[in-house]
Every structure is written in C-alpha cells, then in structure tokens.
Amino acid sequence: MELVNRIKVRIKKNVKNDRRFEWDKELSWCFIATYILGLAAHGYCYLNGIFSHDSMLIFQNDNQLKQQSGRFLTPLYREWRSAFTAPWLIGVLSLMWLSLAVYFLTKLFEMQNKLYITLVAGLLTTNYSLTLLNATYIHDADFYMASVFLLVTGSYLCAKHTWGFVPGGICFALSMGFYQANFPIAVVILMLYYIRMAMENENWKKMLIKAGQMIGSAATAFLLYKLCVWMFVEKKGIRIDGEYNSITKAFDFAETDIQKLIRTTVDYVYDFFMGQNAYNLPRVRFATLVLVIMTLVAVCVVLIKKRITILNKVIIVLMVALIPLALNSIYFISKGMSGTFII
Numbered sequence: 001m002e003l004v005n006r007i008k009v010r011i012k013k014n015v016k017n018d019r020r021f022e023w024d025k026e027l028s029w030c031f032i033a034t035y036i037l038g039l040a041a042h043g044y045c046y047l048n049g050i051f052s053h054d055s056m057l058i059f060q061n062d063n064q065l066k067q068q069s070g071r072f073l074t075p076l077y078r079e080w081r082s083a084f085t086a087p088w089l090i091g092v093l094s095l096m097w098l099s100l101a102v103y104f105l106t107k108l109f110e111m112q113n114k115l116y117i118t119l120v121a122g123l124l125t126t127n128y129s130l131t132l133l134n135a136t137y138i139h140d141a142d143f144y145m146a147s148v149f150l151l152v153t154g155s156y157l158c159a160k161h162t163w164g165f166v167p168g169g170i171c172f173a174l175s176m177g178f179y180q181a182n183f184p185i186a187v188v189i190l191m192l193y194y195i196r197m198a199m200e201n202e203n204w205k206k207m208l209i210k211a212g213q214m215i216g217s218a219a220t221a222f223l224l225y226k227l228c229v230w231m232f233v234e235k236k237g238i239r240i241d242g243e244y245n246s247i248t249k250a251f252d253f254a255e256t257d258i259q260k261l262i263r264t265t266v267d268y269v270y271d272f273f274m275g276q277n278a279y280n281l282p283r284v285r286f287a288t289l290v291l292v293i294m295t296l297v298a299v300c301v302v303l304i305k306k307r308i309t310i311l312n313k314v315i316i317v318l319m320v321a322l323i324p325l326a327l328n329s330i331y332f333i334s335k336g337m338s339g340t341f342i343i
Helices: 002-017 025-046 063-068 073-081 087-108 114-125 128-136 138-160 165-176 184-199 204-232 258-274 282-305 310-327 329-334
Strands: none
Touching (some): 063 073, 128 138, 138 204, 165 204, 184 204, 184 329, 258 282, 258 310
16 A cells, blocks of 8 residues: 555656646636637527527438538548537537637647637637527537637648648648538638748748648648548449539639639628628628728738838738638639638
8 A cells, every 4th residue: 555655656746747747728728718708609509409401400311411522521420429419519519629729729829828819719719600600500510610620730730840731731631521611711820820920031941941831731631632532432432422512623723714713702702701691780890891901000010110021021912912812712722612711
C-alpha cells in the first residue's frame, strides 16, 4: 500500500512539472464561450422537436442520396452518431465541433484575449446561416459543423507548418466528404492569413512559398476527395449525381461564359448579405454594411500608415477585392453549386 502511495505521489509530481500536462485555458474558454452563446442562440431549437423541411425525415435513411452527392463520410458518421434526428444530441455535437473550430481559428490568428475568443465564438454560433440551418436541416447540422472544424483545422495546419499543406489537404478532403459547399471557408481563412502576412511585410520569397503551399493543399484536397469518392461510392456501384449539389464537374469550364459566371457568383454573395428577404432585416443589412466599411477603412489606414512594400500593398488590395468571389468559390468552380455561408 505504501508503494502504491509513493507511485501516486511521483506521478502527480511529474504531471505538475511537465508542461505537456498543463490544461489549455484557451481551449477551455473556447468551449465555455461557444456553448454559452450557442445555447443562447439555438437552445430552444436543440431542446425541442421542431422539425421542418428535410428534417421531417426523423429517421435518416437517405445514405445513398448522400453518397450520390459525393458526401461519402455521412453514412460512416451516422453509424457513430445514430440515424435518428435527436436535436439535443445534434446540438451538443454541433457546438463541440464549433468549439474546436474556434480554438484553431484563434490559434491561427494568435488571439489569446478572452474577449477576442468570445467574439470569434459569437461569429461562428450566432450568425443567421446557422440559424437557418437549424431551422431546416437540423438533422445534418453536426455534419456541417464537423466540416467547418476540419476546414479550420486544415487551414491552421497549412498556414502554420511548413509541411502542413499535406495534412491540411487531407482535412479539406474529409470536410468535403461531409459537405462540399463549405470549402470556401478554408479559402477565405487562408486569404485572410495571407493578407496578414502581407501586412506584416513578409518578404516575397516567403509569400511565394506560402502561396504555393496553399495551392498545393487545395490540389491535394481535390485529388484525395476524388479518390475517396471512388473508393467509398463508385466502387460500390453507386452512381454519382452530377446535377444536385455536386462538384463532379468542377473546373470543367468548356462552353462556359466566364464573365457571366463571375458576375453571378459575386451577385449571389451580395444578395445573400444585402438582399431583402425574411431573415435579412434592415438592421442586419445596416450592421453588415457598417462592418464592411469599417474593414475597408482599416485596410486603407494600414496601407497608408504602415511601411509595407509596394508588392505587399498590391497583394492586400487584390486579396480584399477577391474575397466576395472567394466566399462563393465553390459556386464558381462547379458552375452553380449553392451552399450556406458560415463566414
């Protein structure tokens, strides 16, 4: 008995002295902020059986339809989570994935302040995209949030580590296995990180290498996604539906009016954020406009006051101008696939 007690004391001492065993306080706050804000915004939906639209199918037996759409991970995830639409369970899992996404997003942009972490958690949990998702497709909500988590994690790996574009690409491919239309999230996050690098006046070699890594990560993702679709779907004799929310025709621009496609891609973004509809109330549109103006003013201040090379200034202006297109990039490369905006 004395020996056992001595071993326990030694273990406690080693754990206390080893930084690897220290609890990550930032991770804790990510979970606390995300669950508090998430439950405040969507708790009523998670704690009540409010089914509508596709979620009327309470027992989800549409695995083949998901596979035909190229979402090869959905059946595997349902085996783990259950095919029944249990709002409370879906809510817990959705907020878990979002908490982890908040953690890696704040790590990527080095936000350690609790206020900043809370603001990021608020952006990811209280936007009306998630509200609309819970109101209509709650049976898939945790799938989509798992997709968001994988995209944010992949972006973190790609941006922060030299060879991170490989595991980052794997994360992107797995994310598309849940929901392909979320891919622009990674595109925009990496663009924002690239803008930050330019604002910190990184030299052109580092900028070029990082751009190559980001492109390599995207290429890895699409190749691996194609391989996974073949392994988990086509090899089983299931035909991929190239019409409904599919990216099987991605990058095939034969007989496509590129100028018209660019215009409709950007118009879709404008209509989503500034269009008049049931959920986009005047005060929401006004708040969105104010945020856009504040962001543009902040960028202009940086360009004027901060000592940045001409090349990096051009990169910043170009990246900012391309964000509306990037937000809907999956629509562009697939020539019409629409999806829910998360950021």
